Amino acid sequence: MTQHADWGTLDPFYEGLAGKVVMGRPVANAGFLDALLRRDPFPRYHFYLESERLAAMQSQELERRHPTLHARGAFVVDTWAALPHALATNRFHAFHLSDCHNRPGPMVRLRNLHAPDIFPITATTHSLSFQEFKRHVLAHLWQGVTPRDCTVCTSRAAEKVMQGYYGWLREAYGLGNALFREPTLEIVPLGVEPKAYLAPDPAEKRWLREMLAAHESDEKVQGGLAIPKDAVMLLALGRVSPGLKMDLLPVVRAVQRLVVKGRDPSSLCLVVAGSMPAKDPYLDLLQALARNIGLTVRRVPRPDEGLKRTLLAAADIFISPSDNVQETFGLTILEAGASGLPVIASDWDGYRDLVASEGENATGILVRTFGRQEQSPMDDAMGSILPGDVHHLRLAQSTAVDVAALARAIETLASDEPLRQAMGRRAHERVTGQFSWDHVVERHLALWDELWTRTVDEDAARKATPPFELPYGRIFGWHPSAKLNGLIVQTSRSGENVYRGREFPQVYADLDGWLPEQALKPLLVLARKPRPAAELVQRLAAAQSLTPEEAERLALWALKHDLLEIVE
Incomplete structure (x- = not known):
């Protein structure tokens, strides 16, 4: 396999085994990741987790288990909030999820929106029979799914169950094949050492x-x-x-x-x-x-x-x-x-x-x-x-x-x-001979390589919107009194103080990676004289290499915190 891109996941794979019964999914996930990192086929391994606390725990566990890889800087551990920027700025060979419950549908959506390449996204089956699973599987089915996206079934039984799920959901909800594509199914077993x-x-x-x-x-x-x-x-x-x-x-x-x-x-x-x-x-x-x-x-x-x-x-x-x-x-x-x-x-x-x-x-x-x-x-x-x-x-x-x-x-x-x-x-x-983790990892590597050979209609995938994604702007967009584009705005006195370093803006921790803070001072400079908000957003995006959405987001945030003000 050519080492041309990184590997990523939304899961830790190490699920805090210390002190717990080491059986089932947790031990399988840990065994898989240990074998993958022992094989070390990728330049870097990205882990995007729910919180900073979990990210810190994952970093410590990776360093403990794989000190050589950690010393070389092979691990990137961050939160889910960093995903859009990470997908846009890194090239990935594959994203692999430890359980097909764990958001493969939303991950496909983020890839289609932000990644330069439509890389394979795979997710492994474990228990499939609990009621909430039907909701997770329903999110597998949508137009943005490509032939490179795959549910990895651990047995012929799991493959037959997934076929049953996809067929039943299509029938029950009246979903057509063209608009509601499903991931492909491939069999790769679990393993042991x-x-x-x-x-x-x-x-x-x-x-x-x-x-x-x-x-x-x-x-x-x-x-x-x-x-x-x-x-x-x-x-x-x-x-x-x-x-x-x-x-x-x-x-x-x-x-x-x-x-x-x-x-x-x-x-x-x-x-x-x-x-x-x-x-x-x-x-x-x-x-x-x-x-x-x-x-x-x-x-x-x-x-x-x-x-x-x-x-x-x-x-x-x-x-x-x-x-x-x-x-x-x-x-x-x-x-x-x-x-x-x-x-x-x-x-x-x-x-x-x-x-x-x-x-x-x-x-x-x-x-x-x-x-x-x-x-x-x-x-x-x-x-x-x-x-x-x-x-x-x-x-x-x-x-x-x-x-x-x-x-x-x-x-x-x-x-x-x-x-x-x-x-x-x-x-x-x-x-x-057949079920060692080393053998299983080789089968995954072969699968990811093979998935890259499958033809994808990138334009259609990127334009598709999944039905599980709530369109807030469409449903709630009528709540505000007016839209930003119809306003004339300028830097306020507080904004001028921020620009000159006399005050410091208060940015909530959960906005890290979402708000382009580095563009705040350029925004306040551009707005020293009154400007139409639409023009301000356009000029800021061009000057700071932001998307129009990012520039608009920053302008609204600045208006909210009285760093910009409306010119009546």
Whole structure:
């Protein structure tokens, strides 16, 4: 790739991971940015964030993580207010947003207004099922969108969901293809750092379990982490919630089937780790049902990164019977593969891209799922009323993971250590070869290069106005008594004092980058004698290389603060 332009974003990618459960979108975003900066394909990296406080935090985090790049001046960190000037004065190879919720439509509008080049704007999918997302997706559809703008889908499932969104919104709102274009869709998965995970042999696993048993007194580990001797350790890791990830009761029911058929329940141990409340009726119920059949369950709320990776390395089987529509990828599946674990997962959404379940290259077992014959108008309507987690719970409880098939999968892997090891080795090889962050970043670089080759009607894109953008002048422009252009103005006494350095104007902090303060004194000089405001604005714009809008903005501000006055 030719290093001819910079890279930019509206997002920090580093979302304050310290002290938090390092799973899902935050860890994926941080992993992507670290890999991109390690590859270092661009001259500079621009971050435009909501506030100066967030910008300062981002600068510190970039310096801490990437001191060499920071020392070379590779990072530009500023606020959203600086975007128009930054787009006009810098050339960008691409802008990439960490989530397709995060304003790709408005970013396209700003690019079309200010940037000399129609560079690619890309945004990655994560959870797509919450009600507010339809509003974000609606802002994807407008005439200024070009073939260089792309929604990066992390899986075939995410691509199909986005196709469904675009098609449904066009139908529901009567949007034609010509006036309401959509971003293109391309598939690039998320990734992991395979070297960061252990893929131990059986002897190393035994040692790790002895080390985990030392956590008996750790208040975060409920019930301790001593795994029964010779038990096969099943690990479920992620958001532990039947409303936001998966229901683990079918796992207990599957083990119950095996116990009825003669399996000793002490030969299995289920470790449940991840984001969960300290006290949770659901988990208490899960543990009570497991206790009734003799199955040991260990709970590990909010493990830190080190403990999470140790759990993955110590486990024998990774199990994830997801049934929730918010799941579109499954980063924990990759983490399990990097740790050399075979996977038992539901045949569900993005999991199908991550688990090879057939033939000699199988890395795990996908368990079939069952859903509704027809859509439910009642569930759809209640989605706009109920809290998101309640609505997702109801949807998930209408999806059934085949418990009998789940039991067979557990029995197959629990009874065959060589098979577990073989699948685990293949999973590690698959993740290393296809899903490392270095590989994922190369795919993004290739995508951004390819997007530049697509033909764009620049004139049409720049003239287009998006429907999500409220036209304040059109709707509220009749509020003032008169327009500036009809006035005769001159410098006031206060304006003369400012010009001579006897007074100083009061400019609010949030006007930084919006008000061309450097042109204030030239404005006051030009207005020493009465002039038509239209002429004053025109002459100021020409003399100070301002747009007419910027010059008019400054003149109105000066009039507001009594630096200019009206000549009656």
